Amino acid sequence: MPGMSPAPARTSREAILVAARELLEEEGLDAVVMSRVAERVGVRGPSLYKRVPNRAALIRAVGDAVAADLGRVIDAALRPGSADAAEDIRTLGRAYRDFVRRNPNGYGLLFAHLEPELQADPDVLADLGRPIVATMARLVGAAGALGAARTFVAWAHGFMSMELAGSFRLGGDVDAAYATGIELILAGISESANRG
Amino acid sequence: MPGMSPAPARTSREAILVAARELLEEEGLDAVVMSRVAERVGVRGPSLYKRVPNRAALIRAVGDAVAADLGRVIDAALRPGSADAAEDIRTLGRAYRDFVRRNPNGYGLLFAHLEPELQADPDVLADLGRPIVATMARLVGAAGALGAARTFVAWAHGFMSMELAGSFRLGGDVDAAYATGIELILAGISESANRG
DNA sequence: ACCTGAACACCGTTCAAGT
């Protein structure tokens, strides 16, 4: 028949991304091996290169997908019209932690310091911050919003980074420390806003 | 002569660690390749296995060395007898950032989420926190010290993690954001301490 | 148009043979 390909596609870029992300979460970044990804989607290693340029690009694309999911989580927590911005930040803090614990290795990809060619699109990451800045603006005004958002995000990210790395080894309740941290940051934010 | 080795050592574990750390800082973790480390110390790849069990152990040892250096930086900033604990925390915050910027890839090793076999000794990392908790105890009392230290360290680590990853892309002055963050955290700490 | 096996380069690691 005219228009019929001599060899129909047996997989898709989407299936490859899903397989790579599963492998990442199940066994870590080292397990994301081209031949293993290929096996999961039913082809051989070399066939992947029809859909992705190379392994680094595949991993970057997985990071972009994780970032997109995280963006949806952030947007769901922050309703622009809500009356209580501080409560939105609390909701965001909890949702953020839930997301990271459900996607630990994918999240690790977003802020991995190493090997820039594996890094997700920086513009996508920057966009994650915008709704948080907007919510902070409702809390402390436009002038202090960026600084407040950066402090909150740095704290939340640092906390999760350390929790995932198993760095909380001095005892105490980690759940409680997270809740305390949110309140401490919120207190510091309103304190700083009142002073300046 | 009796007691003389048939083949004298041409390198040392220490030299290997130094070479690996240099390579890490100069070109990143992927550049820490056994044959390249060996070249720097004047032997061939297989000879390294007389001094270190394997690449993962070598990288863990580099991480331990970085952690030890960071520990000295922390101890230098926090003088147990000083009158002003809040000022000690400010000093620590600045010293911490300076250290991370001088050792970006080494620091990245300490909190890399990926590949647990590359992770530095968790007990060594935990010890880094003890003097910080002690300083916080002077600031807010023993009860809130651990929570305050965790919030501060999570923020500082998160900030540096994001700065290294190039995640601050919404404009503004990053130096100022760091200084603001320290004050915000300190304000939140005293606020929380006064309340509870 | 896509898939495959063969091939190549690169790297971690082992080991027998040298000194």
Add this chain to the structure above:
DNA sequence: ACCTGAACACCGTTCAAGT
């Protein structure tokens, strides 16, 4: 006792040949 080249397994990537 340590060093080395050869060898092996594994992986990313390319490519000629199939359909």
